[in-house]
Amino acid sequence: MISWVMMMMISCRADEVDTTLGFTDLPFNTSYYHLHKPYDLPETQRYSFAGGVHRLWVYATDKPYRRGSPTKPRTELMISGYTYSSGIWQFEGQGYVPKGTNGVCIMQVFGATRRATSLMLRVYNGSLMYYQRAVIVPEIFDRWFRLNVIHDVEAAALEVYVDGVLLLVVADHGGKSHYFKFGVYGQNNMSDCMESRWKGIRVLYKNVT
Numbered sequence: 361m362i363s364w365v366m367m368m369m370i371s372c373r374a375d376e377v378d379t380t381l382g383f384t385d386l387p388f389n390t391s392y393y394h395l396h397k398p399y400d401l402p403e404t405q406r407y408s409f410a411g412g413v414h415r416l417w418v419y420a421t422d423k424p425y426r427r428g429s430p431t432k433p434r435t436e437l438m439i440s441g442y443t444y445s446s447g448i449w450q451f452e453g454q455g456y457v458p459k460g461t462n463g464v465c466i467m468q469v470f471g472a473t474r475r476a477t478s479l480m481l482r483v484y485n486g487s488l489m490y491y492q493r494a495v496i497v498p499e500i501f502d503r504w505f506r507l508n509v510i511h512d513v514e515a516a517a518l519e520v521y522v523d524g525v526l527l528l529v530v531a532d533h534g535g536k537s538h539y540f541k542f543g544v545y546g547q548n549n550m551s552d553c554m555e556s557r558w559k560g561i562r563v564l565y566k567n568v569t
């Protein structure tokens with residue numbers, strides 16, 4: 361598995377590319393997303409939106425999103441207004457992960473065959489990782505970074521850019537219905553508190569016909 365991932369890793373290129381060329385910006389406002397949070401808490405206890413910044417946090421001891429669910433705690437914005445099954449879709453956001461956050465997924469492409477996700481970007485040991493398999497950015501804490509994730513459904517391919525540099529190309533995991541999600545979703549070895557902040561969220565689409 362390790363060698364397979366390494367083969368798919370693109371060596372770091374210095375040149376920044378405009379990932380949005382040829383894409384169309386889609387409207388994005390509160391009509392297009394909603395919050396998943398511990399079921400027993402009001403939104404304001406785990407989410408704020410101020411000065412254009414979405415701040416999402418969750419505690420390792422929090423309840424799951426649905427009562428009785430075995431899933432780990434999460435506070436995430438689901439971009440429910442754009443579920444897709446074809447075409448080329450792009451997520452853009454400026455992200456920030458405060459030091460101390462660990463064992464958490466901060467962005468995902470939902471939808472796959474025989475599993476939940478086609479892509480998870482997680483934070484472990486201060487690094488941004490593809491699941492637990494490969495380091496994408498070794499040191500991610502305490503700085504804003506621009507994330508672009510492009511999902512070509514027909515090609516079953518995903519690209520991850522950080523600050524305009526292509527750092528990961530991987531196959532998706534199949535599935536017929538996808539959407540983007542970001543925030544904090546606890547995984548293994550969660551820190552007591554997990555947090556990510558986001559601004560400048562864009563959803564873009566490229567017509568391939």
Ligand SMILES: *[C@@H]1O[C@H](CO)[C@@H](O)[C@H](O)[C@H]1NC(C)=O
Nearest residue numbers: 386387388389390391392441
């Ligand atoms: C969000 O944008 C859409 C499309 O531009 C618009 O129809 C809708 O009224 C907007 N909703 C809010 C809450 O601003």
Ligand SMILES: *[C@@H]1O[C@H](CO)[C@@H](O)[C@H](O)[C@H]1NC(C)=O
Nearest residue numbers: 483484485489491492493549
């Ligand atoms: C994080 O670091 C610990 C201790 O060095 C190591 O055991 C663990 O495998 C690392 N986690 C990941 C996902 O690489």
Ligand SMILES: *[C@@H]1O[C@H](CO)[C@@H](O)[C@H](O)[C@H]1NC(C)=O
Nearest residue numbers: 460461462463485549550551
């Ligand atoms: C678990 O996370 C802590 C940081 O929160 C880290 O120091 C430790 O190495 C991690 N352990 C493993 C097995 O990943």
